[in-house]
Amino acid sequence: MIRRIYKLCLAGSCLLLWNCNQATVDEAAVSEAEEAAIEDTSTASSAPVVEEKTDTTLQEIEEITLRATGNTLEEIAFSEDTLEVKAMSLVKLTFINEGVDMPMVHNVVFTTPDKYKQVAVAGEKLGASGNYVPEMPAVIAASPMVLPGQTIEMEFTAPTKPGAYNFVCTYPDHWQRMHGILLVK
Numbered sequence: 001m002i003r004r005i006y007k008l009c010l011a012g013s014c015l016l017l018w019n020c021n022q023a024t025v026d027e028a029a030v031s032e033a034e035e036a037a038i039e040d041t042s043t044a045s046s047a048p049v050v051e052e053k054t055d056t057t058l059q060e061i062e063e064i065t066l067r068a069t070g071n072t073l074e075e076i077a078f079s080e081d082t083l084e085v086k087a088m089s090l091v092k093l094t095f096i097n098e099g100v101d102m103p104m105v106h107n108v109v110f111t112t113p114d115k116y117k118q119v120a121v122a123g124e125k126l127g128a129s130g131n132y133v134p135e136m137p138a139v140i141a142a143s144p145m146v147l148p149g150q151t152i153e154m155e156f157t158a159p160t161k162p163g164a165y166n167f168v169c170t171y172p173d174h175w176q177r178m179h180g181i182l183l184v185k
């Protein structure tokens, strides 16, 4: 009887040992994978860190004001046809909605060159649930929707590459009259 219990114990401890070995092997595999993941992350994040260094302290600030005027679909317009900013500058935009009545809701969306119509049409399709601003690479920066009489302030970094970019209001049927050029110098 005692011998039998001993045998059982031996078998049990063997099983335990085997389990332990398995666990050790698995842990090693996991930590190797983790190390690889950490290495990957560090390599990937090293590039943007260098970029940040170039524009935080020396970034120029451009303060600009844009107004949305008019109180009907036939009148609506942006107060400026062209906004001019320096490449890579920090743009601080004050956007004033001078509309009075409720349908005069506006936003200002900055886009890559000649993409304002495409962005506005996609925004229109997206509708109110998406705030009329599509998630597209052509969108550089976008304000929230601004109600009649409201003023908002927003900030974004101007594109690195000089050129004639655009800005547009993506509220349905506004882009035809409400668009302009963001001249990046």
Ligand SMILES: [Cu+2]
Binding pocket: 076, 105, 106, 107, 169, 170, 171, 174, 178
């Ligand atoms: Cu508008």
